[in-house]
Amino acid sequence: MWLVIGTVVALFAVGGRWDIAPAAWLFPVFLLRFARTSRPLGGLVLVWLASWAGAMFWIWQMAVPMNGTTVLAGLTFGTVLALPYVADRLLARRLGTAGALLLFPMALVVSEFLLGTFAPFGTVIGLLANTQFDHLPLLQVAAVTGSYGVGFLIGGCATVVNWAWEHPPSWRTARVVGAYIALLAVVVVGGAARTAWFPVDTTRTVRIAGLNADMALIHQQMTALGRPDVKVSAGQGALPRFDPDTVKPESTAVIDDLFARTRRAAQAGAKIVIWSENAAYVSHAGLPALLSQARSVARQEHIYLLVADNVHLPNPEDSRDETHLIGPDGTVLWTYQKSHPVPGMEPYRPGNGVAPVVSTPYGRLAGVICYDADFPAMMRADADIMLVPGGDWPEIGRVHTEMASLRAIENGYSLVRQDYVGWSAAFDNQGHVLSTQNTLVDQDLWLVDVPVRGVTTPYRVIGDAFAWLCLAGTVVLLGFGVFRRRPPAAGTPRPTTQREPEPMARQVAR
Structure with a gap:
């Protein structure tokens, strides 16, 4: 069910003619829920197919000619944009709370950044900021982080919602959700303040x-x-x-x-x-x-x-x-x-x-x-x-x-x-x-x-520093997740390599 819902909603968040802005915030929640609760191999293959379907849907609705190049482009986009789900499914449980919450949004930024910088297709497809055109306060974050900052916030929403989904109500869960809401509020309120208090100079x-x-x-x-x-x-x-x-x-x-x-x-x-x-x-x-x-x-x-x-x-x-x-x-x-x-x-x-x-x-x-x-x-x-x-x-x-x-x-x-x-x-x-x-x-x-x-924005000065930081953070978390020994489940007996000594009381009794 989560796969179907996520896939259908994703079709309206591909940077196309029929986008619905809230859909971009919703579909990663459901696809991430499906990936986390399904068997790794079969589940991730289906998530990849859903991602590829979204790319091909974009190509179709935009009337891009279907040929070998465009089919390869759809396959490339579908594969790269599915990688954050792979990383989260295989490694998030090996990380602490902060790492588990940050891995998916940072990997999402990395996938957008790699496509937008090194692939021949740029950000014409796959950039979640493209779906938020009518939300200027939110988009002002691009003046600092580039448009990849919007993808980070959307990815963060998916992991936080899933975190709350997986944990019973508690102060710890409330703190996690509250921290994300505070971050999103700072971005949106800050963007609104920028447009309201620092208007564009139209004197000339x-x-x-x-x-x-x-x-x-x-x-x-x-x-x-x-x-x-x-x-x-x-x-x-x-x-x-x-x-x-x-x-x-x-x-x-x-x-x-x-x-x-x-x-x-x-x-x-x-x-x-x-x-x-x-x-x-x-x-x-x-x-x-x-x-x-x-x-x-x-x-x-x-x-x-x-x-x-x-x-x-x-x-x-x-x-x-x-x-x-x-x-x-x-x-x-x-x-x-x-x-x-x-x-x-x-x-x-x-x-x-x-x-x-x-x-x-x-x-x-x-x-x-x-x-x-x-x-x-x-x-x-x-x-x-x-x-x-x-x-x-x-x-x-x-x-x-x-x-x-x-x-x-x-x-x-x-x-x-x-x-x-x-x-x-x-x-x-x-x-x-x-x-x-x-x-x-x-x-x-x-x-x-x-x-x-014009104005000189932080992004114009520092460039893709935010995206590079996300890339470095993703590499660190991937390495930590791969090489860290997974902790045993509760109640699992601790393996021993030698016979443990008898308790002192038993020795005295003997």
Whole structure:
């Protein structure tokens, strides 16, 4: 029963479209109860299957194309996220009270951290903080611990509830439960105090405009290629690969429209204009002309222009998904190549993994591309505003953009994500939503006023120190649990290696 309840509830806490925030707090309670009360081998295999089912459910509901890479991704996520249950089931009873209570939440943090830092899929799936988007006071803990702190609190809830479940009511049980409630209260009340008493500085803002390539012109481009039925959906954040020079008039029309709307944005008061990911498809030979036109428009309109293009080359790995930030004087301030192409979907060679930052009159601007924002380590940029061109599809757009808001809280900058066929949004440095646009139905200019001053958060300074501490603590507890001799059960006779001496009274009597 606990397995069924835990598995069903977990389906609504996978960081997907149908998440229910309380479900993320409940499902580990039931899965942990099942793991602890079942036979080790059979029980843990079933917990692993439940974890794998959750990962595959996420892939299905997000309309991610099913192929070898995504099935392997689901298997990987399911396996790694099941490991905390394995550690708890096999070793928690060998530890003292504190160790038994801490092992599962720390191991949960470790699993999230390893996936988010070293796996090619980042935190797009498996990060429990992604399920708590509407609870900003709780999410403020990410400014100190990173988003992994939310996973620790959820894991701690599971072990504390199970501790109370396994022990009769007593002052000891009350102290354990009370200590956890106090910790959770400190986090939530502290987060509420941060948002209430230390509001975001809005005394100075900058108007930022976001825009996408025109869908009607894209359709003409695809029709000229003989592919009129191609749509940017069903798991494609970009159009299929093609040589734009083979349909040059249609390709030119798309680019000319982008620049025309860039000028309109400047006339509407925008000082920064950001294009969505892969807005302009160009050949390698056509890139200089694109940049020359971009420099001219930026200089004439006196704006910062973030051009997002896809450079076509015959070898897919040589093609590039990149951005260029151009200043008001026409200078190219950065050229950035996507550092985390989507595995199995984007064959490009990755960039250098460093988010570029430049100082401007509107604060320090930084930029990454779409999927890069799912890797917290590379998002620790010393910036005031993070610009994120994105390219999604209907099923994943809103959720993917909400995930990016965690980076704003972690690092203390505003974040603007312009998303093609998805959900554009701007967030301040505490995660408040400044503005949104559903780009599935609204292709007009999107304008938003964004604070120009960020804050330096502890997380930006210390990085993933909390996650590394959890990793070290998990290793220590695992070692202690493995090598510590399990104490005998009550009433078990103590084994002896030699004959014990007779009691003195019996010796005297003899």
